[in-house]
Amino acid sequence: MMVELYAQLNICDLLIKIFGIASLPPNEIIARLTLALIGALLLYLGYKKVLEPLIMIPMGIGMVSANLAFIIGVGNPHVNMDFTNLSNNFIYWLQPFYTFMFSNGLIACLVFLGIGVMTDITFLMARPYISFILASFAELGTILTLPIAVALGFNLRQAAAIALIGGADGPIVLYSSLKLAPELFIPITLVGYLYLSMLYLFQEKLDELTIPKKMLMTYMDIKELPKISPKEKLAFSVIITAILSLLFPQASPLILSFFAGVIIKEVSISRYVKLMDDVILSLSTFLLAFILGTLTTIEVILKGEVLKILVLGILALILSSIGGSIGGIVVYYLSKGRINPLLGPAAVSCVPTTAKISQKVASKYNPRNYILAFAMGPNIAGVITTAIIASIYIALFT
Amino acid sequence: MFVLILIIYVVLIVVSVVVATIIDIVRRVLRWLK
Numbered sequence: 001m002m003v004e005l006y007a008q009l010n011i012c013d014l015l016i017k018i019f020g021i022a023s024l025p026p027n028e029i030i031a032r033l034t035l036a037l038i039g040a041l042l043l044y045l046g047y048k049k050v051l052e053p054l055i056m057i058p059m060g061i062g063m064v065s066a067n068l069a070f071i072i073g074v075g076n077p078h079v080n081m082d083f084t085n086l087s088n089n090f091i092y093w094l095q096p097f098y099t100f101m102f103s104n105g106l107i108a109c110l111v112f113l114g115i116g117v118m119t120d121i122t123f124l125m126a127r128p129y130i131s132f133i134l135a136s137f138a139e140l141g142t143i144l145t146l147p148i149a150v151a152l153g154f155n156l157r158q159a160a161a162i163a164l165i166g167g168a169d170g171p172i173v174l175y176s177s178l179k180l181a182p183e184l185f186i187p188i189t190l191v192g193y194l195y196l197s198m199l200y201l202f203q204e205k206l207d208e209l210t211i212p213k214k215m216l217m218t219y220m221d222i223k224e225l226p227k228i229s230p231k232e233k234l235a236f237s238v239i240i241t242a243i244l245s246l247l248f249p250q251a252s253p254l255i256l257s258f259f260a261g262v263i264i265k266e267v268s269i270s271r272y273v274k275l276m277d278d279v280i281l282s283l284s285t286f287l288l289a290f291i292l293g294t295l296t297t298i299e300v301i302l303k304g305e306v307l308k309i310l311v312l313g314i315l316a317l318i319l320s321s322i323g324g325s326i327g328g329i330v331v332y333y334l335s336k337g338r339i340n341p342l343l344g345p346a347a348v349s350c351v352p353t354t355a356k357i358s359q360k361v362a363s364k365y366n367p368r369n370y371i372l373a374f375a376m377g378p379n380i381a382g383v384i385t386t387a388i389i390a391s392i393y394i395a396l397f398t
Numbered sequence: 399m400f401v402l403i404l405i406i407y408v409v410l411i412v413v414s415v416v417v418a419t420i421i422d423i424v425r426r427v428l429r430w431l432k
Contacts, residue, residue: 128421132414143407147399232428239424240417247413381414388413392406 020070031298032067039063039293042194052197055289059193062293078294081186098291105178107288108171109257114281115171115351115383116261117273121233123377126226130331130339131347131381137327138347138382141166141319142389149312154305157181160393162309165192166316167386168199168350174288175254176390180397186295187306191313193292196350203321203345203357210325211341215332216365218340220374230266237262244384251391258383320348324378339374346375349382 016023021032043060046053062078069077079094083103089095101107124131142163149159161180164173165188173192177185208216241259245252264272328344342358355375362369 125421125425128418128425129415132418136411136414139407139410143403143410146403146406150399228425232425232432235428236421236424240421243420244417381418384417385410385414388417389406389410392409396406 016072020072021068023072024070028298031302032070035296035298035301036064036067039067039296046197050201051194054285055193055197058286058290059190059293059296062290063296066294066297075299076294076297079291081295081300094291094294097287098295101284101287102178102291105175105253107284108175108178109253110280110284111171111288112254112257113261114276114284116258116263117265117276117281119258119262119265119351119380120373120376121236121262121380122228123225123374124380125228125233125236127374127377128381130335130343131377132385134324134327134331134344134347134378135349135381135385137330137344138320138324138349138378139167139385139389140323140326141316141321142386144319145312145316148315149308152308152312154308157397158184160397161185161188162312163316164386164390164393165195165313166320167382167389168196168317168320168348168354169383169386170196170350172254172383172386172390176394179250179394184305184309186292186300187309188313190292190296191306191309193289195313195317196353199317199350199353200357202318203348203354204361206318206321207325207342207345207358207361210322211328211344213365215329215337215341216361217369218332218337219366219369220338220340220371222370222373225373230268233266234263237266244387248388248391250394251387254387254390255384258387317348321345324348340369340371342371343375343378347378347382349379349386351379351383352376354382355379 021029039060039062042051042056042063045051046056046060066076066078071077074091077092079092079098080088082088083099089099145163145166146159149162150156154162158181161177161184164176167173170193174185174189177188181188237259241256244255248255261276264276324344324347325341326344327347328341331339331344332341340362342362346355346358348354355372358375359372362371
């Protein structure tokens with residue numbers, strides 16, 4: 001009996017039955033191993049805090065496993081990209097989270113809710129014109145990347161989703177790519193989050209390159225920041241949510257989530273603040289990165305023309321950052337040298353990373369300078385303008 | 399394509415100014431009510 005069984009199975013068949021990956025062509029095995037190594041590298045860079053650890057550690061380990069685990073007839077055992085087929089929920093263990101959190105953009109809204117709870121809107125209310133002028137300049141990449149992406153062969157929907165990486169807002173990139181180009185949402189979101197994690201590496205140098213040293217030293221007195229009471233912030237948040245929802249229904253889920261977070265912070269319901277900050281933001285960030293990692297397999301990456309998206313993504317971010325610096329210089333002259341131009345790059349809306357980078361550069365050139373509170377204004381205005389552009393793109397191209 | 403991105407940018411700037419104006423009016427009204 002045993003002899004007959006051995007006769008039927010040779011060693012190759014045995015290997016293929018145990019290790020599904022062995023059934024694949026050699027070039028695909030090499031590609032999968034390479035992607036798994038890239039996943040391990042991202043994890044290591046997250047651990048070393050070169051890249052954002054909250055994103056890169058779960059994403060990296062997800063990539064390692066998803067590219068090595070292959071079951072014949074099933075493929076990736078963790079999650080399947082197709083969320084329209086509900087039977088996948090009974091096969092893949094991460095599929096229920098993926099179906100209910102990614103298919104409708106819920107995950108992006110939950111992250112926005114958590115960001116809202118962390119955000120102070122004082123400067124946005126105190127200096128709305130400056131904040132929005134800077135934010136408009138800092139959308140340069142979001143606008144200019146669109147025709148470049150079309151020239152590289154993407155259709156308008158895909159080009160718009162890629163261009164939104166220039167808005168530097170992870171949840172908006174995810175949300176709009178799901179609405180505009182669901183077939184490309186994994187590579188676009190992956191590239192978006194990768195570059196957003198790398199902002200610390202290049203934004204600082206870019207600020208120093210684009211803004212003259214004399215301007216970088218501009219001192220801003222924190223005492224000039226007017227006091228805005230929680231009641232005013234609360235009333236403002238309600239009114240602005242109503243108006244923006246009316247004007248931009250396509251982006252209203254994001255706008256509502258963000259300002260609901262702001263309102264919860266301002267009314268100081270400590271239970272909700274703890275829930276949003278400790279549980280919802282942490283859980284949704286973890287699930288977003290983890291599921292994105294497990295979806296980043298070689299078939300998805302190859303299909304997604306990832307190299308072009310990598311080039312366009314960095315181009316969009318650099319253009320937005322340069323636009324922000326130009327806006328900062330314009331505002332510096334308009335204010336007769338009273339406003340530090342570093343508020344411009346802070347309008348590239350990665351909350352609160354770009355504002356923190358502007359603070360870091362300002363402290364480097366003038367250790368007494370504390371511009372973070374001022375920088376949060378353009379930073380939040382940047383979130384709103386990016387949501388507006390996303391809404392325009394979704395309305396125009398879908 | 400150039401006209402399209404120009405229109406989108408102009409719309410963005412106009413909307414930004416409108417939103418900033420609304421924020422300013424809301425703030426002034428709230429101050430006045432106080």
